Amino acid sequence: MSPRRPPITTQASTAVFTQVLTQGPVSRVDLARRTGLSSAAITKAARPFLDAGYLEELVAGERTAPGAGRPASPLVVRADREFFVGVKITTEDLIGVVGDLRTQIRTSAHHQLAAGDVEHVVGALAELVRDLLARSPEYRERTHVMGVAVSGDVDRATGMVRYSPFLGWRDVPLADLLAEATGLTVVLENDVKALTVAEQWFGEGVGLSSFALVTVGTGIGCGLVIGGNLVAGAHGVAGELGHLAVAAEPACHCGGAGCVEAIASTDAIVARARLVTGTPSLSMEQAVTGARGGDPLLRGVFDRAGHAIGLGLTAVANLVGPERIVVSGEGLAAYDLFEPQIRETFARQAFGAAAECALIIRPLPFEEWARGAASVAVQSLFSGHDN
Amino acid sequence: MSPRRPPITTQASTAVFTQVLTQGPVSRVDLARRTGLSSAAITKAARPFLDAGYLEELVAGERTAPGAGRPASPLVVRADREFFVGVKITTEDLIGVVGDLRTQIRTSAHHQLAAGDVEHVVGALAELVRDLLARSPEYRERTHVMGVAVSGDVDRATGMVRYSPFLGWRDVPLADLLAEATGLTVVLENDVKALTVAEQWFGEGVGLSSFALVTVGTGIGCGLVIGGNLVAGAHGVAGELGHLAVAAEPACHCGGAGCVEAIASTDAIVARARLVTGTPSLSMEQAVTGARGGDPLLRGVFDRAGHAIGLGLTAVANLVGPERIVVSGEGLAAYDLFEPQIRETFARQAFGAAAECALIIRPLPFEEWARGAASVAVQSLFSGHDN
DNA sequence: ATTCAATTCTTGACGAAGTTAATTTATGTG
DNA sequence: CACATAAATTAACTTCGTCAAGAATTGAAT
Numbered sequence: 001m002s003p004r005r006p007p008i009t010t011q012a013s014t015a016v017f018t019q020v021l022t023q024g025p026v027s028r029v030d031l032a033r034r035t036g037l038s039s040a041a042i043t044k045a046a047r048p049f050l051d052a053g054y055l056e057e058l059v060a061g062e063r064t065a066p067g068a069g070r071p072a073s074p075l076v077v078r079a080d081r082e083f084f085v086g087v088k089i090t091t092e093d094l095i096g097v098v099g100d101l102r103t104q105i106r107t108s109a110h111h112q113l114a115a116g117d118v119e120h121v122v123g124a125l126a127e128l129v130r131d132l133l134a135r136s137p138e139y140r141e142r143t144h145v146m147g148v149a150v151s152g153d154v155d156r157a158t159g160m161v162r163y164s165p166f167l168g169w170r171d172v173p174l175a176d177l178l179a180e181a182t183g184l185t186v187v188l189e190n191d192v193k194a195l196t197v198a199e200q201w202f203g204e205g206v207g208l209s210s211f212a213l214v215t216v217g218t219g220i221g222c223g224l225v226i227g228g229n230l231v232a233g234a235h236g237v238a239g240e241l242g243h244l245a246v247a248a249e250p251a252c253h254c255g256g257a258g259c260v261e262a263i264a265s266t267d268a269i270v271a272r273a274r275l276v277t278g279t280p281s282l283s284m285e286q287a288v289t290g291a292r293g294g295d296p297l298l299r300g301v302f303d304r305a306g307h308a309i310g311l312g313l314t315a316v317a318n319l320v321g322p323e324r325i326v327v328s329g330e331g332l333a334a335y336d337l338f339e340p341q342i343r344e345t346f347a348r349q350a351f352g353a354a355a356e357c358a359l360i361i362r363p364l365p366f367e368e369w370a371r372g373a374a375s376v377a378v379q380s381l382f383s384g385h386d387n
Numbered sequence: 388m389s390p391r392r393p394p395i396t397t398q399a400s401t402a403v404f405t406q407v408l409t410q411g412p413v414s415r416v417d418l419a420r421r422t423g424l425s426s427a428a429i430t431k432a433a434r435p436f437l438d439a440g441y442l443e444e445l446v447a448g449e450r451t452a453p454g455a456g457r458p459a460s461p462l463v464v465r466a467d468r469e470f471f472v473g474v475k476i477t478t479e480d481l482i483g484v485v486g487d488l489r490t491q492i493r494t495s496a497h498h499q500l501a502a503g504d505v506e507h508v509v510g511a512l513a514e515l516v517r518d519l520l521a522r523s524p525e526y527r528e529r530t531h532v533m534g535v536a537v538s539g540d541v542d543r544a545t546g547m548v549r550y551s552p553f554l555g556w557r558d559v560p561l562a563d564l565l566a567e568a569t570g571l572t573v574v575l576e577n578d579v580k581a582l583t584v585a586e587q588w589f590g591e592g593v594g595l596s597s598f599a600l601v602t603v604g605t606g607i608g609c610g611l612v613i614g615g616n617l618v619a620g621a622h623g624v625a626g627e628l629g630h631l632a633v634a635a636e637p638a639c640h641c642g643g644a645g646c647v648e649a650i651a652s653t654d655a656i657v658a659r660a661r662l663v664t665g666t667p668s669l670s671m672e673q674a675v676t677g678a679r680g681g682d683p684l685l686r687g688v689f690d691r692a693g694h695a696i697g698l699g700l701t702a703v704a705n706l707v708g709p710e711r712i713v714v715s716g717e718g719l720a721a722y723d724l725f726e727p728q729i730r731e732t733f734a735r736q737a738f739g740a741a742a743e744c745a746l747i748i749r750p751l752p753f754e755e756w757a758r759g760a761a762s763v764a765v766q767s768l769f770s771g772h773d774n
Numbered sequence: 775a776t777t778c779a780a781t782t783c784t785t786g787a788c789g790a791a792g793t794t795a796a797t798t799t800a801t802g803t804g
Numbered sequence: 805c806a807c808a809t810a811a812a813t814t815a816a817c818t819t820c821g822t823c824a825a826g827a828a829t830t831g832a833a834t
Contacts, residue, residue, distance in 0.1 A: 243736070
């Protein structure tokens with residue numbers, strides 16, 4: 001009987017597997033160069049993964065054969081060797097996906113929440129998972145870990161939701177509850193951090209030792225990777241870009257003033273759009289349409305928001321100096337309205353070489369939050385073997 | 388013949404030596420617990436250091452003997468086993484010190500610079516070093532490494548000053564020039580980062596995996612330690628707290644607007660004090676005296692600066708969530724004028740648990756910059772064996 | 775005093791994981 | 805078809821750690 005989980009034992013085997021997982025097909029010599037190990041060590045480290053079916057060698061036809069010498073047989077991940085569930089919990093609904101080892105989404109599902117209390121959510125989530133896994137015998141047999149993403153202060157180590165303002169939860173042992181309800185191993189993480197992990201392993205952050213992911217929407221958050229590690233914050237708080245003060249006003253719900261979030265969150269934009277147009281019933285969609293149509297007042301609202309976001313990004317660039325910043329989130333569905341002002345502000349305010357930091361601005365694809373949760377589940381395979 | 392340098396070979400020996408160096412006397416059992424190694428490994432790792440005279444066991448009288456069982460023989464560093472030169476270069480002068488392994492300053496010297504060109508500075512610095520080392524045969528015999536701190540963009544790995552605006556230097560291979568002129572191994576580092584290293588190893592940062600050091604003076608800078616490592620910035624820029632935008636104005640020399648430095652640097656404070664009092668000749672000392680005397684206009688200037696610094700600190704706390712922030716610098720000689728406003732702003736704007744981040748506000752002791760440089764020299768003993 | 779318990783430190787056998795160097799394998803080329 | 809070339813594997817060896825047993829050093833109980 002083959003082992004149920006990838007045979008990750010040493011630092012070397014972790015390094016080999018993560019490299020192959022995130023950097024596509026790689027030959028053993030290449031791995032040796034990248035990890036600094038000898039090629040003999042690579043051979044030894046890769047063997048158990050090949051035996052357990054987590055890695056395989058590329059077949060002859062697909063090989064790259066440039067010149068003389070024995071051609072390489074690059075290693076690739078067998079992505080369907082194991083599946084992972086990822087679920088994002090919001091106030092209104094659950095978004096669930098089944099993804100493979102590379103977090104390619106295989107199937108997904110939504111569920112409207114009838115109530116927001118813990119018991120109901122746990123029950124609904126368990127049902128969602130049953131539904132997802134029932135869609136294929138493969139999923140049922142080869143899924144052992146689920147990642148769950150929630151906004152707020154979340155302790156990944158203990159699987160506790162310490163405080164989630166949106167859900168109104170405090171000190172909920174969610175991972176344990178869900179593990180019992182689903183029979184899966186459950187990994188809990190803050191939603192923005194989960195998304196950052198997805199980006200670090202399978203997105204724009206691959207191969208970078210430092211980068212930042214900024215999400216713009218109802219809230220404004222930021223995940224930070226420095227030295228290859230996700231920054232957690234000594235007191236559980238980090239990446240609170242939304243509450244950086246970039247102006248003298250307006251007052252923010254956090255008690256501060258001039259916060260990025262008080263200017264550039266979806267709610268703040270709608271509120272201000274209503275104010276400047278004198279239309280209390282104005283919706284976000286109408287504001288976007290109006291601004292695209294050239295309404296100077298509405299354009300001003302989005303410019304102001306873009307400016308605030310730009311200043312927030314500059315703060316990240318000037319303070320931690322990441323290689324890249326990815327700006328994303330539902331709020332950027334209208335990213336054509338934000339982008340010019342974001343870039344202009346960033347170019348002006350970034351200090352010296354910090355301006356070299358690449359800015360990638362794009363809306364957030366559907367289900368991406370749940371995919372982030374699945375990434376955390378994949379990452380949990382490596383816990384205890386940091387690279 | 389004993390080896391000239393501490394016998395640091397493996398990760399374990401690095402861990403043992405740094406622990407003893409930074410955490411005072413520690414028994415081997417204690418070291419085993421802290422490093423996660425077996426006590427047998429500690430014994431083996433410590434042996435070469437004892438033989439080479441870098442560590443010694445506490446003598447009987449000084450031991451702590453609490454209860455039953457064999458009493459511990461804690462290890463301590465023999466601080467005078469090796470000495471280090473630290474030099475800070477400013478536009479006007481050189482500040483040099485000789486420190487021991489724990490960077491206790493043994494002797495120090497100043498030198499007024501007659502000119503600011505590279506050749507002159509190198510010559511003056513070499514002379515300063517000769518003078519310092521000549522003060523004791525111990526120094527002469529047991530000093531092999533010098534740390535040099537310069538403001539601006541400095542590449543520690545290559546020993547190059549890439550760009551130093553204050554000195555007006557660009558792409559100067561300063562470490563090599565100084566090594567030739569002094570015969571010492573030279574380590575070059577940015578001044579704020581050097582100070583951060585001093586704090587991390589021998590100050591408020593000991594034992595913390597994350598903290599920040601903020602310096603207030605002519606410029607406003609910040610050194611960041613996250614996950615036990617100094618943050619360098621992907622493009623050489625990090626910790627540029629001075630150019631965070633916290634207001635809409637005034638314009639800053641960096642091209643941005645509302646920068647912390649444009650409000651709270653010594654120059655900015657003097658300029659504004661002159662403006663509000665209508666006294667173009669007002670000095671910093673006069674402004675301080677006036678504010679202490681209760682002048683509401685001058686108090687307002689310092690309050691405004693304290694507010695800007697407070698917002699900058701909040702940005703650090705909210706974004707990276709360090710365990711502590713140390714606020715220091717020559718600008719804080721009048722820290723009684725800043726402190727209330729800094730703390731008030733921080734308390735108001737810090738988000739959630741980020742407010743738990745301890746704030747330590749204190750002026751910068753004399754020669755501390757040069758001590759920072761010496762710390763970098765000490766730290767260089769460990770290069771390649773990160774912990 | 776002597777024995778015992780407690781705790782620290784040391785020692786030597788062992789094992790895990792890596793390296794080096796030689797060897798095997800697989801391809802292109804004159 | 806030999807030969808050059810590069811990738812992968814193998815085997816002997818090195819290094820660094822653990823484990824388990826024992827030595828050292830003290831306080832407390834008999």
